[in-house]
Amino acid sequence: MPYETRTECEMTETPRETRVLEAVVSLVDSLLYDFDVVDLLTELTERCAHLLDVEAAGLLLVDPLEQLRLLAATSEETHELELFQLQADQGPCVECYSSGQPVSVADLQAEADRWPRFVPAALQAGFASVHAVPLRAAGTVMGALGLFGARTGALSDADLLVGQTLAHVASVAILQEHPPTPFTVMPQLRSALTSRILVEQAKGFLRETLDVSVEQAFQLLRSYARANGEHLTDVARRLMTDRHSRPVLIAAISEFASATPS
């Protein structure tokens, strides 16, 4: 059966790219002020539904007992909420959560065997297709953004990217619930600036120790950090502030430099 793939929306007034950017800017803007996490994520699901031309969207978050729980959804209607709740046990969000990969089901009807309780309920509620993209942070999956369409059809790559982008914004919102204040921002700014000072010092230090230019020193520091899975700033900090480990580190960087043709 040929699925119709939803691509650009038919509306002519504003290109989707612009509307996506507007949504991201508006959501990220809210992150920089005082915000309520449920309120903001409800807005996010609404924008998501609008941009991707789906009927409903819901955010499910894993609890400490590894159960998916509904955090926000486009609709507060009981039957739709129930559908999202049901997804704690089976459906695209659970699969997406366990695999960490997006799930896209173009035609729900064909998946009755896969999810025996979820599919009838979703069809009953008037949905024909479902999709889910993961919420990730710190290398783990912390939930999924579920998308419900009234028509059959797969998500295009572009749709998937939009969904994933909004899921990333949601992840940041959840982890950032306590909004920055002038006091919490300033130590972070100081810390970032201190990092820069340490990196500059480390460039000078390597210039002197290994007789390279400051530019070469920076490249060396950067590629050494990457090759060792370390942060550039952490290598610089150890070099500049830890005099005990300094000789070993210099030897390692020097060896790395001679093994790597510049």
Next chain:
Amino acid sequence: MAIHDQLLAAVGGRRGGQAADRLCDACVLLFDVDAAAISLVFDGASSGTLGSSGAPARTYDELQFTLGEGPCLDSVSLRTPVLVADLADPDEARWPIYGPALLSHEIRGVFAMPVLVAGEHIGALDLFRAQPGRLEENHLAGAIVAAELAGMPMLDVMNDDLLAAVNDPDSNAWTELHALSRAEVSQATGMLVAQLGVEPADALVRLRAYAYAVGRSSTDVARDILDRRLRLEAD
């Protein structure tokens, strides 16, 4: 007037311990605290109170060096602000000796902001308050500005010979702080660490002292060091 303008105005052209004293006075005036002190924890050996808003502040501050625990020491070792809303809180157990000592001086709130020189955490601005409770957000933010500014008097006192030389009423600590945080100064500081076998803060002190001695800017001296046109002698 913005906080940093008020703090700068309070410091005026003063340097070293005098500048630190003035900065502490301004903190008491601006941030709703009863006492303020700036102390240095450098290289273990040369720890102590550099400036204060008065004799009581100095007492509260010096106590931590006598007792070996306190806000400045924590702030430096943890590289973060240390905020204690109420020392009398039964759950507040971080300083088993220093805490009760301050309570006996009727101090309930203690707030410390780290002071940095050349990327090193070398001291802290300690604020003391008789009333328990958190500091207001904008006062905390202002205290960080004061701690940033305190880097200058710290640099001054790290080189005794320099104190007289820099006693220029027109000098602006803020401008100099900005100049000293330029990339080439940090790079040259790194070179000096390697050349002289000293720590970054000491290296920056040496660079700055040389610049003052020959009447040139720190950035010019830094460029000469980077281009190997200048080499400072080890002590």
